[in-house]
Amino acid sequence: MPDLIRLADIDKSYTRGKERIAIFDRLNMHIPAGDFIAVMGPSGSGKTTLLNLLGGADRPDKGTIEFDGKRIDNLKENELARWRAANVGFIFQFYNLMPILTAAQNVELPLMLTNLPAAKRRDNVATALKVVGLEERAKHRPRELSGGQQQRVAIARAIVADPKLLLCDEPTGDLDRATADEILGTLQLLNRQLGKTIIMVTHDAAAAKFAKRTLHLDKGKFDERELAA
Amino acid sequence: MNELFLVRKNLFRKPVRTVLLLVSILIAFLIYAFMTSLVTSMSDFNTKPTRLITLSKINFTETLPIAHYDKISRMEGVAVATHMNWFGGYYQDPVKGFMPVFAVDPETYFEVYKEDLPLSEEVKAAFFKERTAMLAAEPVARRWGWKVGQKVPLNSNIFTQADGSRVWDFTLVGTIPTPPGSSQTGSVLIHYDYFNETIDIGRDRIGWIPFLSTSAEANDKVIAAIDQRFANSADETRTNDEATFNKSFAAQLGNLALVLALVVGAAFIAILLIVGTTMTLAIRERTKEFGVMKTLGFSSGSILRMVLGESLLLAFLGAALGVLLAVGLLAAAGSMPGAPPLHLATPVLWQSALMAAGLGLVTGVLPALAAYRLSIVDALSRK
Ligand SMILES: Nc1ncnc2c1ncn2[C@@H]1O[C@H](COP(=O)(O)OP(=O)(O)OP(=O)(O)O)[C@@H](O)[C@H]1O
Ligand SMILES: [Mg+2]
Numbered sequence: 001m002p003d004l005i006r007l008a009d010i011d012k013s014y015t016r017g018k019e020r021i022a023i024f025d026r027l028n029m030h031i032p033a034g035d036f037i038a039v040m041g042p043s044g045s046g047k048t049t050l051l052n053l054l055g056g057a058d059r060p061d062k063g064t065i066e067f068d069g070k071r072i073d074n075l076k077e078n079e080l081a082r083w084r085a086a087n088v089g090f091i092f093q094f095y096n097l098m099p100i101l102t103a104a105q106n107v108e109l110p111l112m113l114t115n116l117p118a119a120k121r122r123d124n125v126a127t128a129l130k131v132v133g134l135e136e137r138a139k140h141r142p143r144e145l146s147g148g149q150q151q152r153v154a155i156a157r158a159i160v161a162d163p164k165l166l167l168c169d170e171p172t173g174d175l176d177r178a179t180a181d182e183i184l185g186t187l188q189l190l191n192r193q194l195g196k197t198i199i200m201v202t203h204d205a206a207a208a209k210f211a212k213r214t215l216h217l218d219k220g221k222f223d224e225r226e227l228a229a
Numbered sequence: 230m231n232e233l234f235l236v237r238k239n240l241f242r243k244p245v246r247t248v249l250l251l252v253s254i255l256i257a258f259l260i261y262a263f264m265t266s267l268v269t270s271m272s273d274f275n276t277k278p279t280r281l282i283t284l285s286k287i288n289f290t291e292t293l294p295i296a297h298y299d300k301i302s303r304m305e306g307v308a309v310a311t312h313m314n315w316f317g318g319y320y321q322d323p324v325k326g327f328m329p330v331f332a333v334d335p336e337t338y339f340e341v342y343k344e345d346l347p348l349s350e351e352v353k354a355a356f357f358k359e360r361t362a363m364l365a366a367e368p369v370a371r372r373w374g375w376k377v378g379q380k381v382p383l384n385s386n387i388f389t390q391a392d393g394s395r396v397w398d399f400t401l402v403g404t405i406p407t408p409p410g411s412s413q414t415g416s417v418l419i420h421y422d423y424f425n426e427t428i429d430i431g432r433d434r435i436g437w438i439p440f441l442s443t444s445a446e447a448n449d450k451v452i453a454a455i456d457q458r459f460a461n462s463a464d465e466t467r468t469n470d471e472a473t474f475n476k477s478f479a480a481q482l483g484n485l486a487l488v489l490a491l492v493v494g495a496a497f498i499a500i501l502l503i504v505g506t507t508m509t510l511a512i513r514e515r516t517k518e519f520g521v522m523k524t525l526g527f528s529s530g531s532i533l534r535m536v537l538g539e540s541l542l543l544a545f546l547g548a549a550l551g552v553l554l555a556v557g558l559l560a561a562a563g564s565m566p567g568a569p570p571l572h573l574a575t576p577v578l579w580q581s582a583l584m585a586a587g588l589g590l591v592t593g594v595l596p597a598l599a600a601y602r603l604s605i606v607d608a609l610s611r612k
Contacts, residue, residue: 057524057605078528085526092609096521100238108230113526157525 001032003066004164004197005054010063012049012220023049024220027063029227033164036191036198038208041217047201050217051167054199055088056080068164085113089158093170095150097142097157104129104138107156114161128156132186148179155186159196166190168200172207184210232531236538239515246511247543250504254547254588255554257496261584262555262577264489267562269574277471278445279308280341283438283455286465290315292434293464300458301438306451310440311337314421317387320373328369330383330417332424341439352403360423363399366416370404377401383417388428397427442470497584505592508540512596519600520608533601540593541586548585552577 010027013020023046031037031054039047052058053065056072065073072083097106104125111121129135132152142150151171158166168187172180188210190196200211208214216223241247283301285291295312302310311334318330335357339346348356348364356362363381375381382396389395399419425432442451452468459466519532556573563571 052606055524057609078530081523081526081528083526084524090524092521096517096609098518098521100242105230109522110525112230112232 001034003030004033004035004068005029005031006064006066007053008064008066010053010060010065012046012053012058012060022220024060027220027222029222031197031199033197034191034195036188036210036212037200038211038214039199039201039217040203040205040208040214045217046220047217048169051090051169051199051201055090055165055167056084057090082113085110085161087163087165089155089161089163089166091151091154091158091166091168091171093173095142095147095154097150097153099142102139102141103134103145103153103156106142106153107160109157110161124160125156128160129153131159131190132156146179147175148183151175151183152186155183155190159190159194164197166196166198168198170201170203172202172204177206180204180207232535232538236535236542239535240539240542243511246507250507250543251547251550253500253503254544255551257493257500258548258551258581258584259554259558260496261493262552262573262581263558264493265577265580266555266559266571266574268486268489270559270563270571277344277441279442279448280471281440281442281448281452281468282471283440283466283468285437286456286467289437292431292436293438293466295433295435297459297464297466298435298438301440301455304451304454304458306443306447306454308441308443309337309340310438311341312421312435312438313338314424314434314436315387316383316419316424317385318383318417319386320381320383323384323386326373326384328417329415330385330419332419332421334421335418338418341441347406347408348403355402356418359400359402360420361397361399362402362420364403364405364418365401367404367407369415369417370401375401377403383419388424388431390427391429397424445470497588501588501591504540504543504588505595508543508592509596509599512536512600516600516603516608519603520605523603523605523608529601529603532603533597536597536600537590537593540596541589544585544589544592545582548581548588552581 007027007029010024011022012024012027013022015021039050041047049058053060056065056075060073063073064071067083067087072080075083097103098109101109107125107128108121111124114121116124126135126138129138132155134149134152134156137145137149137153142153145153151174155171166187171187172183175183184207187198187200191198191212198211200207202208213226215226283293283297285293292314298310298312301307314332316330316332318328320326320328339353352364356364363383365375365381369375373381379401381399381401383399384395385397386395390397397419405416405418421435442448448470452470455468456466522532523529552573555577559571559573
């Protein structure tokens with residue numbers, strides 16, 4: 001499989017007050033298309049920061065990020081936003097749905113950034129909701145849905161614009177075992193059937209088993225043997 | 230679904246809060262639109278620099294002998310004079326049917342108030358010819374459904390006929406058009422002669438004497454001459470020119486306008502602060518949502534647009550409701566007996582639009598900029 005993503009010599013640090021906290025120091029990594037990676041590691045090791053860099057939600061201080069052979073680290077703010085809309089779906093621990101919108105409207109949100117006609121948008125929304133098994137709840141608001149259902153809506157929102165990459169930050173961290181397994185099964189399906197490349201941060205070893213491989217991150221460094229495998 | 234849809238949804242996400250904000254904006258615009266229109270409507274009337282009025286010195290309800298009119302007509306500096314009586318008229322109901330009915334000397338009245346009576350020669354002739362003829366301002370005729378040619382019984386709450394009756398029958402021979410500025414908007418005109426002959430007490434007395442001077446420069450001399458002539462008589466007079474009267478009226482309106490500006494200004498500063506802080510809080514509550522939207526690919530520019538759109542929509546909705554309510558109130562106030570017709574002053578429309586835009590921009594700009602500058606990482610790390 002060709003690489004979907006290449007990170008080369010990434011430096012990233014945050015300044016908190018006068019203190020400078022280095023998170024990544026010359027991080028190198030490549031992710032083949034169609035991979036499903038679980039990222040595990042202690043709190044503060046840089047997992048969320050990594051997802052933000054991969055998804056163009058944050059920028060490295062140094063180094064380059066290539067996606068599908070094109071650099072994204074030097075895109076302008078607006079170009080990067082457009083790139084995110086077309087290529088990345090984000091899934092968060094706490095779902096982050098818009099409380100004022102119905103499930104279907106939440107799923108439609110990313111399509112506002114496309115030129116699709118209304119009828120095509122409706123089709124895509126219906127399809128995405130069907131993939132996550134929530135077509136009956138289209139008219140419900142987030143607060144009328146269970147946590148697992150809300151996460152399904154969030155997954156539908158993440159896939160509706162058909163991005164190649166899904167980034168999940170502890171997607172089952174707030175769910176019970178059975179619900180978590182359903183969600184993970186859905187992610188696995190998206191990876192196997194639709195070929196989505198998935199990077200999933202998790203603290204849960206059972207969740208990591210759904211991925212093709214697991215990488216351990218500690219203090220901004222991956223386990224070299226795992227990374228090479 | 231589009232940006233406007235999201236703006237609307239967000240604006241009404243907390244309906245009670247939004248309605249309270251709308252009401253506070255509405256009240257400010259209502260005060261502004263209603264008061265401004267009232268002042269404009271009232272200072273709109275036609276005035277004529279050479280028109281003067283002689284009344285009893287005691288007060289305007291006191292009458293004068295008709296001989297005063299004959300004498301004033303023949304005085305130097307007086308071009309043409311007429312006289313008017315207050316009939317105390319009403320139609321059917323003394324309160325709801327109240328209307329300003331004036332007993333006039335038709336021919337001279339039409340000369341003194343020429344500009345306010347744009348009537349055809351036929352209508353004038355019909356009025357002059359028949360002693361029981363009556364003219365009514367268009368709004369009055371319309372209100373009571375009177376048709377030209379119809380007999381209209383009018384009551385007086387002051388006078389009685391020799392047989393004790395308080396009802397007079399008149400024939401409506403025409404209506405008086407009331408373009409903007411017309412002083413005739415509520416008037417009904419009847420013949421003095423007919424009135425004078427049929428009343429049992431108070432004959433040969435007149436209410437007041439409007440007249441035209443030969444030139445505005447001569448006004449002061451004419452006023453002095455008239456009031457001196459009747460000084461120390463049983464019926465002393467006070468003469469005023471319409472322009473002076475209107476000037477003092479306008480000065481009063483000017484003071485009113487100043488008070489109005491202060492009240493409206495205070496109301497606007499108050500809503501600016503209320504709406505401004507509320508918007509800032511409302512937007513801050515949604516920080517995480519803006520982060521999510523940016524993650525989905527919404528540009529910072531479109532976030533800025535939506536936040537500004539929300540404060541603008543709020544301001545324009547409030548302003549529109551306030552102006553609409555003012556239109557209703559003006560119509561209601563204008564239809565009260567004896568009131569001039571009141572309309573929304575046209576400049577109020579664009580001035581309100583401008584003020585609404587200002588209000589929306591000022592209250593929205595800081596929250597919008599904050600949302601614009603927000604980085605995804607910061608927004609999403611908020612709990
Ligand atoms: N916006 C920020 N400003 C300053 N420091 C930050 C910021 N975001 C993250 N950090 C710091 O960077 C380090 C890595 O954070 P990150 O969120 O990537 O960790 P994580 O592995 O996702 O942890 P967790 O498992 O708790 O989510 C932490 O020490 C964190 O405090
Ligand atoms: Mg994290």
